[in-house]
Amino acid sequence: MSPRRVSAQADAVGRRDRPLLITVDGEAVEGIDGQSIAGVMLAAGRLGWCRGVSGAARGVFCGIGVCFNCLVTVGAERDVRACRRRARDGDVVTLQSRKPSTPGTVQESGTEDG
Amino acid sequence: MTPPHVTVVGAGPAGLAAAETALTAGAEVTLIDSAEQPGGQYHRMLPDAYAAVRPERLQHGWRAFDRRRRRVLAHPRCTWWPDTTVWALERLAPHEPGPPRVHVLCGPADGADRRRLRLDPDALVLAVGAHDRMLPFPGWELPGVFTAGAAQALAKGERVVVGDRVVVAGTGPFLLPVAASLLEAGSRVSAVLEANVTATVARGWSQRPWELAAQAGKAGELAEYTAALIRHRVPCRTGRAVIEARGDGRVEEVVTARLRGDWSVVPGSERTIAVDAVCVTHGFSPQLELPVAAGCALRGSSAGEFVDVDDDQRTSCPGVYASGEITGIAGAPAARAEGALAGWVAGGGDPAAPALRHLRRSRDQGRAFAERLVRAHPIGAAWHGWLRPETVVCRCEETDYASICRAVTNVASAAARVAKLETRAGLGPCQARMCGPTVAELSARLRGEPLGRPVEGLPAAVPHHRPIAQPIRLGELAGGPDHIPNDTA
Known part of the structure; x- marks a missing residue:
């Protein structure tokens, strides 16, 4: 089982969902207007989307912009905290890795080419 | 004027x-x-x-x-x-x-x-x-391990629940609202674990009980959360902690164990619980x-x-x-x-x-409450007993416990700046916001003195010193401020 969004019908707060669509590494992911990029990805069942220095998966940890574990590229902007950035319809999200591309270098292996 | x-x-x-x-x-x-x-x-x-x-x-x-x-x-x-x-x-x-x-x-x-x-x-x-402050434990870097604050923010702020079978663990009254908001959003909370033993919690809260009367609002709020936990039959335990998270690429189970008053693990008390998320807080x-x-x-x-x-x-x-x-x-x-x-x-x-009198009183009552909170929900001195040499301490740089131990016990690298450069702990994107207090505490414990000794020729390292408080892009920095609202107002 995975993280999910409370369904609008069952939600005690009585909300109205306006769907939006972002792409994550080219794959379409559906969310609702008002969500953070992290929330959209979590609710779509994605849990770990960044790669740490060893290549291990990382995702949301602190949820409030302090731990910097959930960094993604949004459009041309690298290192965006997914938990703090509102998703906009049509956002093109690219996943990042901090694993060095060649052994011995400390340069970040980026996904700048998207 | x-x-x-x-x-x-x-x-x-x-x-x-x-x-x-x-x-x-x-x-x-x-x-x-x-x-x-x-x-x-x-x-x-x-x-x-x-x-x-x-x-x-x-x-x-x-x-x-x-x-x-x-x-x-x-x-x-x-x-x-x-x-x-x-x-x-x-x-x-x-x-x-x-x-x-x-x-x-x-x-x-x-x-x-x-x-x-x-x-x-x-x-x-x-x-x-x-x-949230979170102490490291083996596997805490796995996706699916969240701070309690993250679970709360996602549930309250965008109606996303972090999982369907969740363990909420750590210490402090914050465990209760987090568990309650997960329940409200439809998750199953498998257990709420308070690491401090009942005696510690009771001693902290029961001293001078008349002071608590002033916090009746807070007490009522906590009572509501407790009622929700009872209604959903959530097992709540004291003196028990999550000491490991396991899984392949994400958390699949947690190991819990009974703790003594000082948070040392009681051998043989380990239990495994299948989860798809775990939310932890050890204070703020x-x-x-x-x-x-x-x-x-x-x-x-x-x-x-x-x-x-x-x-x-x-x-x-x-x-x-x-x-x-x-x-x-x-x-x-x-x-x-x-x-x-x-x-x-x-x-x-x-x-x-004169109107400030009641504000000051309320503030002072809050301070008394804060002291009580610290007494009832301290971090036990023996918590690091659950660390293994390979346990990640700095999440950003993946510095493990063994490297921290080596660096701080080595005389040449024992100054905070040198240890930091050698292990890279605290040099990653979060700038030691997560591991800083833990590394400082482990260092003090391992060396028997704080890690504050300055390097010759450099000012002493100050934790929390981040001249750039939040990331700014070079383009933004080069662009300069575009107007001063004060002067134009």
């Missing part, structure tokens, strides 16, 4: 109260928050786009908060800057009076085209709050980079360092006031009282006004 200009950083319970009383005192107020909506973590609001009809369902004290929020934001002398990050505080030359210059970026979080602005207020109220760390950048003196306590303030919430830095969790972890009612005091005095109100 032009009214004084007060800048309030943070629009949670403390900041919002500060803005309100500064306005009442006659000041011009600029209220800044990095979020889109006021409320902070405690009153985290749903996005406007959700068009929620009953937002009060997720909030304690919603009516009072909602009234205050509307009053403040609609006030003609209040300027509200949402989505705004303070990235630096610039101290002025000694002969220039007043608080530091405030440098901000307005726009989407970590965006490339944010507006860069500068404020020169007559008084600055810092109300930036705190974040105040966000001290802005107070430190402003030059505010800190005070040490058994719960860590906080901003030192006087009876009027003044810091050691002229024109700078502090309120809320950065002065001590005392909860929302105390934060509101502190904020209200700070805002009034910062806005030029009379510190001797």
Whole structure:
């Protein structure tokens, strides 16, 4: 089982969902207007989307912009905290890795080419 | 006479109260928050786009908060800057009076085209709050391990639950609202585990019980959460902790164990619980980079360092006031009282006004509550017993426990700066916000002295010293501030 969004019908707060669509590494992911990029990805069942220095998966940890574990590229902007950035319809999200591309270098292996 | 200009950083319970009383005192107020909506973590609001009809369902004290929020934001002398990050505080030359210059970026979080602005207020109220402190344990870096605050923020702020079978663990009363909001959102909470043994919790809370009467509101709130846990038959245990998370690429199970009073693990008491998420908190760390950048003196306590303030919430830095969790972890009612005091005095109100008496009383009761909280929910001295040599301590750089032990016990690298460079712990994107207190504590324990020894020729390393308080892109930095609202107003 995975993280999910409370369904609008069952939600005690009585909300109205306006769907939006972002792409994550080219794959379409559906969310609702008002969500953070992290929330959209979590609710779509994605849990770990960044790669740490060893290549291990990382995702949301602190949820409030302090731990910097959930960094993604949004459009041309690298290192965006997914938990703090509102998703906009049509956002093109690219996943990042901090694993060095060649052994011995400390340069970040980026996904700048998207 | 032009009214004084007060800048309030943070629009949670403390900041919002500060803005309100500064306005009442006659000041011009600029209220800044990095979020889109006021409320902070405690009153985290749903996005406007959700068009929620009953937002009060997720909030304690919603009516009072909602009234205050509307009053403040609609006030003609209040300027509200949402989505705004303070990235630096610039101290002025000694002969220039007043608080530091405030440098901000307005726009989407970590965006490339944010507006860069500068404020020169007559008084600055810092109300930036705190974040979860989490002690490391094997597997805590796996996706699916969340801070309790993350689970709370996602459930309250965007109606996302982190999992369907969740264990909530750590220490402190915050475990209860987190478990309750997961239940409300339809998750199954497999267990709520308080690491401190019953005797510690009971001793902390039962001393001078008459003091607690003043916190009746808080007690009622906690009683409601407890009732929710009982209704859902959630097993709640004291003296038990999550000591390991396991899984292939994500958390699949946690190992829990019984703890003694000092948090040493009772051998043979381990149990495995299948989970798809685990939420942990071991208390809160105040966000001290802005107070430190402003030059505010800190005070040490058994719960860590906080901003030192006087009876009027003044810091050691002229024109700078502090309120809320950065002065001590005392909860929302105390934060509101502190904020209200700070805002009034910062806005030029009379510190001797009789109306402040009840605010001071409420603040002092909050401080007593904070001390009690520390006594009832301390971090046990033997917690590191659950670490293994390969356990990640710094999440950003993946520095393990063995490397930290090696660096701090080696005489040549024992200075904080050298140990940091050698292990890279604290050098990653979070800038030691997560591992800093843990590395400092482990170092002190392993060496028998704090890791504060300066390197020859360099000033002593100061934790929380982050001259760039929030990331700014080089393009934004090169662009310069595009106007000064004070001068154009």
